[in-house]
Amino acid sequence: MSYETIKLDLTDGVATLTLNRPDRLNALTPHLFDEATAAIDGAIAAGARALVITGEGRAFCSGADLQARGDAGLPSDLGLIVDEAYNPFAKKIAGLDIPVITAINGIAAGAGASIALSGDISVMARSAYVLLAFVNIGLVPDAGATWFVAKGAGRVKALEMALLGEKLFAEDAKEAGLITRVVDDEKVLEEAQAIAAKLARGPTIAIGMIRKQVALALNSSLSENLQIERDNQSAAGKTADFAEAVKAFGEKRPPQFEGR
Template structure:
């Protein structure tokens, strides 16, 4: 049984972490499989992606009981497996929606929050649990959490390693929406379908532009906007939008 399941519905591909007996705990092979799955989905024409977990958890973090045990140099595992996946997610040319169906712990929290839109089941919780086992946050969790909630909250989450229920995560600004448990995947897929029907080249530029805005000075950000607008203004989708406006009809975007 593969550790990552991929299913497609139209222009939306859903990737599912598939180790439910281990609460979808991450192994190096699983991380590589997910990275390959993302690339294959985009290469196959997906215009939006959904990431979720099988069973009662989204992801419980690294599998500390994996065969062979943990090596002395954990940084080497980050370099070889975790960081390439985090960078691949950041570099996606299409939007990613995460459907957090259950606990998202440690690196699982980092990957859950890597979605452009994050939906969580009402019973789900988030836990930056690294300090509880003598480690530091990874999988991009430091970056995304600090920027989402600010220094005081980020320090509290990272140093105490406590559970944050979905509703509290929403209040903090960690996630976008809380939905009923049974609806989280369907609602995430519906959002992804809406995004897939949009001008996906522009949406891909938007996701990277907004990420850049978190660290870029104002004058440099104007240059980024200029460069991206030049690209977007030359797309077929923009020309279609202008034509549709003149004809008083909804635009039919192609992602080109």
Template sequence: MTDYRFIKVSRAGDVVTIALNRPEKLNALTPALFGELGDAVERAVAEGARALVLTGEGRFFCSGADIAPDGAGYEGLPEDLGELLDAAYNPFARQLAALEIPVVSALNGPCAGAGMSIALAGDIVVMGEGAYLLLAFVNIGLVPDAGATWLVARSAGRARALEMALLGERMGAQEARAAGLVTRVVPDDAVLAHAQELAARLAAGPTRAMGLIRRQVAFALEQGFEATLDVERDNQSIAGRSGDFAEAIKAFAEKRKPQFSGF
């Protein structure tokens, strides 16, 4: 795998794990880190990965944006934060949303600000019992970004999104699951292993259908029932011609478990 400065990348079978790797900075985000994330995801897909795991090194998943210069080339936040979002944050958010393979987030620790945006972008979110979510933006006079507004409001609803964004208070793991923001809560020392097990299961599945499912759910969140019926029809036409569907039919006839290839 390619060596990076701010992230770690590993592969097991068809699962690629990408870990934010600035533990001394609580995995705070910089443009350079986003550049490495984007490159790593692109490479993983190009090299045939069928599922991704996103996690963090150390005791935090991510503390959000790095707001202070570090004396080693990072100059801190620019005057126009909107330009920063356009240049670094939003391209990665769009890249994750457009993936054709599933993403599992492994929240090994607290998750704040734009780090929460990255975490909740996962299709399945596994959270440690001791972790928490924090829309911290209001605490420093900013607004949620990198997709956090959409992700929280769509998952937890208007009232909860406004409460989290306006008060800037921590939300524990069990409350986050009850609110529909995360999928599973497990002991802190089991987060990564559990996420990787789920990713391995997804990677062994019908990858093309999963990519269609990702897009189909995103479409349904924005469109009405009739339009969604049409998208389901179109996607089913594609999935019905896939090699994985043919394999499933053959396996059913032969009374065995299908062996999906992802095509």
């Protein structure tokens, strides 16, 4: 299938979704969100067991396209486009049953920062930076940016980034707990895809539960989390992958997980 604003590659269970508007620094439009959502659904239906998100060219994503016109333009009530495009995509990524790896190859600003920080594992180019640019144009963080930064780096860092609207480069983002790894610029996608390939060979059902279990742990009590863990363990223990792991252990060989 051909797309106008994204590219999709599916290889060995790894879907690589590339935001593909390099002339606009991969700025976001409703159509891009529609295409990205359809591509993710199609990739999963075709057997994807891990997802990589990256950007084409020198940017990961510069945020909303402030100069778009027509149907791609911003409405007078920005809450409408948040309701119709930004929030549904953020929830889509959070609700996936496969792991998400972001390959942050360049600037990740505004809602682009939200997408960049939504990865379960995030690989960032040494020269790249994240920027909560909203305050610089009289807006507030959206698409989950407040949650991702506050949960990852804490209240103080979230307020610093959101109020000052300054660039946070890769090493500082890692130190703040916002991203996972920093690599040389030319190795970002390679590293992200290698991680995704490892996860795609793993016990997919358990991995899907792990990513949601951790998210729930951020907002639940110990007692609530213990029950979540108990319920997930019950389900994981009934999978074919667990049965394969037990068999492989007895046969002294690596398990061959099929994601079932």
